[in-house]
Amino acid sequence: xxxxxxxxxxxxxxxxxxxxxxxxxxxxxxxxxxxxxxxxxxxxxxxxxxxxxxxxxxxxxxxxxxxxxxxxxxxxxxxxxxxxxxxxxxxxxxxxxxxxxxxxxxxxxxxxxxxxxxxxxxxxxxxxxxxxxxxxxxxxxxxxxxxxxxxxxxxxxxxxxxxxxxxxxxxxxxxxxxxxxxxxxxxxxxxxxxxxxxxxxxxxxxxxxxxxxxxxxxxxxxxxxxxxxxxxxxxxxxxxxxxxxxxxxxxxxxxxxxxxxxxxxxxxxxxxxxxxxxxxxxxxxxxxxxxxxxxxxxxxxxxxxxxxxxxxxxxxxxxxxxxxxxxxxxxxx
Numbered sequence: 001x002x003x004x005x006x007x008x009x010x011x012x013x014x015x016x017x018x019x020x021x022x023x024x025x026x027x028x029x030x031x032x033x034x035x036x037x038x039x040x041x042x043x044x045x046x047x048x049x050x051x052x053x054x055x056x057x058x059x060x061x062x063x064x065x066x067x068x069x070x071x072x073x074x075x076x077x078x079x080x081x082x083x084x085x086x087x088x089x090x091x092x093x094x095x096x097x098x099x100x101x102x103x104x105x106x107x108x109x110x111x112x113x114x115x116x117x118x119x120x121x122x123x124x125x126x127x128x129x130x131x132x133x134x135x136x137x138x139x140x141x142x143x144x145x146x147x148x149x150x151x152x153x154x155x156x157x158x159x160x161x162x163x164x165x166x167x168x169x170x171x172x173x174x175x176x177x178x179x180x181x182x183x184x185x186x187x188x189x190x191x192x193x194x195x196x197x198x199x200x201x202x203x204x205x206x207x208x209x210x211x212x213x214x215x216x217x218x219x220x221x222x223x224x225x226x227x228x229x230x231x232x233x234x235x236x237x238x239x240x241x242x243x244x245x246x247x248x249x250x251x252x253x254x255x256x257x258x259x260x261x262x263x264x265x266x267x268x269x270x271x272x273x274x275x276x277x278x279x280x281x282x283x284x285x286x287x288x289x290x291x292x293x294x295x296x297x298x299x300x301x302x303x304x305x306x307x308x309x310x311x312x313x314x315x316x317x318x319x320x321x322x323x324x325x326x327x328x329x330x331x332x333x
Contacts, residue, residue: 005029007233009060009106010080011241012039014181015174015220016122019077020044024052026324033069034057038083043181060102063109070109075117075231078106078158081151084187085125088147089325099150100157107161119231120171124241125277126152134278137173137200137239144270145330155239162237170230172223175243175277178297179220180304184279184311190214191250195257197311205259206319207250209267214247216275219292219300229286230317243277244290254309256298268323269330 006023010016011032016039022048023030032044032055047053058065060080070076076172082088082098103120111119127135128142143149154172162169178192195205254262282288292300314322 004075005031006031007031007033007069007073007075007076009066009069010039010079011034012036012041012043012055013079014039014043014179014183015177015223016077016079017043017181018220018224019079019123019227020047021055021229024050026228028052030054031069031073032056032130033058033060033065034080038183038185040184049098056219057238059088060105061097063105064288065108065190066105070106070113070115073113073115075109075119076106076115076233077119077227079121081121081154081333083147083183084190085145085147086322086326087187088150089145089329092146095146095150103154103157107157107167110167116168116306117231118167118169119227120155120158120169121227122155122171122173123148123151124173124175124243124277126155126173128270129272133274134245135241135277136278136279137241154216155267159237159239163208167269168236170233170237171239172242173224173239174223175275177214177218177219177220177223178294178301179219180300180307184308191253193308193311194314195253195259196301196305196308197313199257199259200305201311201313203315204255204261204263205254206314206316207254207262208265209262211251211254211262212249213271214249214274214276216243216245216247216251216277217294217297218242218244218290219297222290222292225291226282226286226288229288232234233286235285238285240282240285241277241279243275243279244294245275245277245279246294247274248294253298255303256295265316265319268326
């Protein structure tokens with residue numbers, strides 16, 4: 001599908017920049033809207049001479065900026081969001097205005113301009129601590145913290161606009177995405193970035209709990225392929241899980257990274273012992289399958305480890321301070 005213009009909100013971010021690469025490679029014209037609070041301009045610098053790419057610095061909370069970005073476009077991939085659990089507990093207002101109000105602005109602009117496709121990136125954190133593994137899309141929604149809640153609220157808006165206003169929408173719930181360009185900002189968050197910065201600094205890896213908890217680590221090229229496949233399909237008003245389908249323990253990840261020294265931190269309330277995507281629906285509806293194994297994915301991360309050279313190095317004391325509000329607000333439930 002070479003003709004047409006796509007908008008990628010959050011296109012300067014980790015997943016967004018990889019999606020931009022894929023869409024440009026597919027022959028699409030791409031507009032990026034990003035305020036670069038989470039994203040980084042260096043994620044797109046290799047495309048700076050590509051005439052099919054336009055980058056606008058703007059916030060999805062700014063209705064005029066969103067409207068301008070979507071005017072004349074065919075499809076929008078809505079990835080712009082405040083991410084990570086810890087800061088959402090401290091700054092819920094920013095998460096709500098970005099993840100909920102920002103999504104509303106995208107949907108309204110998509111209506112005004114008659115877009116043919118709205119693809120929303122949702123989060124598997126909406127499941128909280130589920131009853132079933134692998135976890136299907138029909139599982140009870142149990143958000144444990146504001147990030148999870150606001151991403152789910154954004155998804156509910158998307159699905160509601162699809163039903164009421166007949167917008168062709170689809171929502172993809174991502175599980176534990178990793179890969180080159182994963183965020184390196186000052187927020188304590190995803191385990192891969194924390195570990196790689198610690199490796200570069202020669203520090204012990206900080207393992208939460210006993211390390212036997214498992215995560216459905218999903219390589220970024222696989223989620224980008226799921227986005228492109230869903231956008232090209234005729235599915236509408238559908239939610240799809242996107243994962244690897246092969247959970248891996250944190251201890252196994254440490255082993256694959258080749259780390260010798262580790263330190264254990266207290267287990268955190270509200271975190272599941274396992275994340276595990278049931279992908280029956282996406283396999284049936286789209287024929288999509290993940291391709292990258294954890295072993296190959298980790299090799300790619302290590303091959304690009306210099307990306308994390310300037311990332312903050314998290315020590316046990318710094319993590320304790322950063323997660324104090326987590327234990328304060330979630331520890332007594």
